[in-house]
Amino acid sequence: MNGLSLIFRHSRRDFSANVRRISGRNFSTSGQGLEQTNPRLSNIKINSPHQEGQSKKSISILTVTASATGLAAALFYKDDLIHAFKASVRTGRVLKTMVICMNDYRKTLKQNEIIEDKEERNRFMTACHQRCADRTLKTLEDNAGIFIKLGQHLSAMGYLLPLPWTATFIPLQDKCPISSYESVETMFKMDTGQEITEYFSSFSFEPIGAASLAQVHLATIRETTQQVAVKVQHPALAEWAMLDLELIKFTFSTVKKFFPNYDFDWLSREIEYSLPLELDFTKESQNALRCKKYFSEFPKLPLVIPDVIWAKRRILVMENVSGHRPDDLEYLDKNGIDRDEVSAALARIFNQMIFGKGAPLHCDPHGGNIAIRKNEKRKGCNFDIILYDHGLYRDIPNELRRSYAKLWLSFIDGDEPKMRQYAREVAGVTDDKFIIFASAITGREFSVVTSDISKKRSAEEKLHLNNALSQGMLQDLIELLSQVPRIILLILKTNDLTRSLDENLHTRHGSVRTFLILARYCSRTVLEEKLEELYNRKGLLWPSNMLNLFKCWWDFLRVQVKLEVFELGLVVQRNWQDYTKFGKI
Known part of the structure; x- marks a missing residue:
């Protein structure tokens, strides 16, 4: 039996079973690409023992597999040919794009082996990145659903992916498909037992916003006349979520097979874990x-x-x-x-x-x-x-939160030995992976991490960081991300997104003030740990602990006052600049 037919076998299964299964667990809810003009994949090993002949043979097998998906779908959905046809189309899009992109990279890498000029190699690889990103974007948009969610994840990975990929996927943060009013109406009746008009006196026909998994309508509750926002899941997700998830897993595992150093299985595992939680609005x-x-x-x-x-x-x-x-x-x-x-x-x-x-x-x-x-x-x-x-x-577990605070204080202090110590505590990072981890978590070049991390990121720094990854560190980062705890991956993602929010505001302070604020929260977290240790040592008021208690508070207040004065100075400086500028006007 064709292995991909198993994907179809599960594609129509009600996804709610998986939502309930995972939702019922005991769980905790809790540089921009590196050189735009540099080949990110120049050092990627292609796992093909017979090189080109074997690669062509493997790609031919994938092509045949893609062609067989229609037959597999028909076999498993004899009673529903329309569903089978749609499933084969969705699967065919993904497999076709995957095969074309892999072949494009294979040809480009082979071509670059005989090109001596570095800039020319960079141009070829950048063009390949862009072609493949454009093809993938089209497939993500056509399949929609969790493929849009995947694209949003990838667009936020500026610390890892080439710039053509992240920049191409940014529109997916706002450009999402819209489900028809009729499909929403049917789903509402199915889930509540009521018609929309029974509960709401008004309900906007068009949504005011749409995301990858849901859309939002304005409505008025009939009984109270309160105007509300109604978030409804895209009805089609229930039909396709399992198939789409299997396709994502299959794609990443296949890419890993042909490009062993490009292991994104950790991303598919995270999506597999988090998706059912995001699809359960009671959890939200x-x-x-x-x-x-x-x-x-x-x-x-x-x-x-x-x-x-x-x-x-x-x-x-x-x-x-x-x-x-x-x-x-x-x-x-x-x-x-x-x-x-x-x-x-x-x-x-x-x-x-x-x-x-x-x-x-x-x-x-x-x-x-x-x-x-x-x-x-x-x-x-x-x-x-x-x-x-x-x-x-x-x-975030308590011990991890405290070690993470110490890690950031060591970054701010430029204390490399402590950086390495707390990187091990936070994510199990060994010394050989430390430099790339430090750059990934801060979004800064390592020379900046060890000197003055608070200064604004320049275009030159982003280029240097880009060069570093393209010269062999990219594979180390991907390997590292496959090993660190899941919570660290989410913290990395949150860091990158909030850093992007801050840069898009184009503030006058740059990143200096945000690092001052970060330092204050970190020092407070360290104080909390020290006080807890003293309390566990016979209590805070025990005579031998009194001096240590005073020292803890003195160190904390000294840092806090220093940071407060520094931040206030920035505000005064900004206001004075505004005043003098206004005076000139």
């Missing part, structure tokens, strides 16, 4: 409620999380709270919302999620999941930060 509602409750203890942070009215597995009814994307600089400037203050507020919110004791971590903070709205009534600033899409959360 629980995450939202938990996050809202947690941040109610921090009223100075301008975070707004819409109230949840009710939720079912594929439907979520929420308070309607709208705003503008954080990179809508025209809106910010027009409404007198200071970009630097937005940047600082975002830094405080996400540092609180990472370093706060018992805090839930939102693991998908891209620009489409965050909105800014003006709020003149809020104390301390004139805006709110609205956080959407609470489907992907994790908890």
Whole structure:
């Protein structure tokens, strides 16, 4: 039996069984590519013992396999030829794109072996990256569903993938398919037992927003007249999720077979784990409620999380709270919302999620999941930060959180021995992989990590970082990511997304202020650990502990005051620059 026929066998199985299975587990919810003009794959080993002849033979086998998928589908869906045809089309798109791209890379790498000029090799490889990214984008858009989600994941991996790939996939963050009103209406009746018009007095025919897994409609609850936002899962996901997930796993495993150094199995494992959680909106509602409750203890942070009215597995009814994307600089400037203050507020919110004791971590903070709205009534600033899409959360274990804080303090201090020590504690990173890990987690060139990590990233630094990966470190990074704990992968992703948010704001402070804020949260986390150790040693008021207690607080307050003064100085400097500029006008 054709191995791919097993994919079809599961493609129509109700995905809700897997959602319930995984949702019921005891789980914790918790440089930009490196050289745009450099070949990222120049050092990739191609696993072909007979070289070109074997590669052509293998690709021919894949082509035959792709052609056989229609027959396999028909065999398993004799009673539903339409479904079988659609399944074969989806599968055929993926396999065709995979085979063409692999062959393109094979030819380009072979061609580059005889080209001596480095710049010319770079041009050929960059062009190959772009061709393959364009083909893949078309396939992701055509298949939609979790393929869009995959593209969004890849677009956020600027620390790993070539720039043509990440840049090409960025539109997937906002450009998502729309499910028809009729399909939504049918799903609503199936899941609630009611017609949409029975529960809502109005329901927008067109969604106000669409994402990879769901879309949002405006509606009015008939009984209370409250205007709400209704998030509905794309109905087609139930039909295709299992097939699509198997196709993603098959694609990554096949790429690994032909390009052994390019192992993305860890990404397919993460998608396989997280997807059922994201498809269960009851879990999302629980995450939202938990996050809202947690941040109610921090009223100075301008975070707004819409109230949840009710939720079912594929439907979520929420308070309607709208705003503008954080990179809508025209809106910010027009409404007198200071970009630097937005940047600082975002830094405080996400540092609180990472370093706060018992805090839930939102693991998908891209620009489409965050909105800014003006709020003149809020104390301390004139805006709110609205956080959407609470489907992907994790908890950071206490010991990991503390070691991670020490790791960042060692980065800020430029203390390489401690960097290496805490990199081992955080992710099991050995000395031979440390440099690439440090660059990946900070998004900085290693020479900057060991000197002044707070300075703004320059275009030259991004190019240097790009060169470093293309000269053999890329494979080390991919191997490293396949070995580190899953939570570290999500922290890396969150770091990269929040770093992108900050850079897109084009602040006057650059990254200096955000690193000051980071240092304050890290030092507070270290203080918490020291106080706990003293308390466990016969109590904080035990005579022998009193001096140590005083020293802990003195060290903490000394650092906090220093950072507070430094941050205040930046604010004063910024205000003075604004004043003098206004005076000239």
